[in-house]
Amino acid sequence: MTVRLPRDLRHVLECWARENYPQEACGVLIGRQTDSEVAIADVVHTRNLNIERARDRFELDPGDLLRAGERAFGLGLDVVGIWHTHPDHPARPSETDRARAWEAWIYLIVPIRKGAVGEPRAWRLNGSGFVEHVLKS
Amino acid sequence: MNTVTVRIPMPLRSYTGGADEIAVEAATVRQALEVLGARHEGILNRVIDPSGELRQFVNVFVGARNVQVLDGLATPLAKGDVISIIPAVAGGHHDRLRPMAR
Numbered sequence: 304m305t306v307r308l309p310r311d312l313r314h315v316l317e318c319w320a321r322e323n324y325p326q327e328a329c330g331v332l333i334g335r336q337t338d339s340e341v342a343i344a345d346v347v348h349t350r351n352l353n354i355e356r357a358r359d360r361f362e363l364d365p366g367d368l369l370r371a372g373e374r375a376f377g378l379g380l381d382v383v384g385i386w387h388t389h390p391d392h393p394a395r396p397s398e399t400d401r402a403r404a405w406e407a408w409i410y411l412i413v414p415i416r417k418g419a420v421g422e423p424r425a426w427r428l429n430g431s432g433f434v435e436h437v438l439k440s
Numbered sequence: 441m442n443t444v445t446v447r448i449p450m451p452l453r454s455y456t457g458g459a460d461e462i463a464v465e466a467a468t469v470r471q472a473l474e475v476l477g478a479r480h481e482g483i484l485n486r487v488i489d490p491s492g493e494l495r496q497f498v499n500v501f502v503g504a505r506n507v508q509v510l511d512g513l514a515t516p517l518a519k520g521d522v523i524s525i526i527p528a529v530a531g532g533h534h535d536r537l538r539p540m541a542r
Binding site for chain 1: 447449450451453454460497499501504506524526527528529530531532533
């Protein structure tokens with residue numbers, strides 16, 4: 304499975320990561336999924352409801368997720384995953400990520416260290432663990 | 441009974457054969473979910489817990505409103521209503537344990 308993230312959308316995610324640093328940022332990936340590929344066509348920045356622990360936790364506003372789904376539906380697309388940042392932490396899913404992950408969605412993690420954005424990585428829950436998928440532009 | 445539409449998020453479509461929308465006849469949100477569960481085995485357990493309440497990590501909306509601010513599962517439905525099952529999404533890098541990727 305390949306995950307395609309166009310360069311312009313990656314740039315948008317990088318901007319949101321920097322704007323929110325050192326707090327976590329999160330949002331929704333909109334696109335189209337086939338048997339071999341997830342093509343991301345739009346990204347949405349949503350509110351992090353976990354204000355008290357925003358440096359290392361996120362809780363996506365369900366109303367924002369609903370609206371992102373409606374936006375996707377209107378475009379003939381779908382919510383294909385979730386993105387979030389890992390400030391000063393690698394782009395690998397944590398146990399917290401795993402415990403709250405949903406199958407079928409792509410989880411895109413954008414690392415940012417001392418304000419500098421690193422290489423995002425794409426994961427998907429498969430059974431009890433995450434499997435990484437190739438990320439291409 | 442009114443005909444309403446239940447929108448299924450991608451993580452639960454393995455229960456609906458890939459369908460993203462299911463039309464059901466129901467008078468309340470609970471009825472709509474139960475009809476959905478009767479047609480698609482397994483999905484009801486992902487939405488409602490054994491005590492009959494909404495699971496902690498699932499939200500249900502009627503139109504733009506979360507049923508939590510309406511009458512919960514007893515929320516009445518009108519013809520044409522759209523019910524959306526919205527997974528509760530959370531995470532974060534804080535981790536006392538090692539990362540769980542493989």
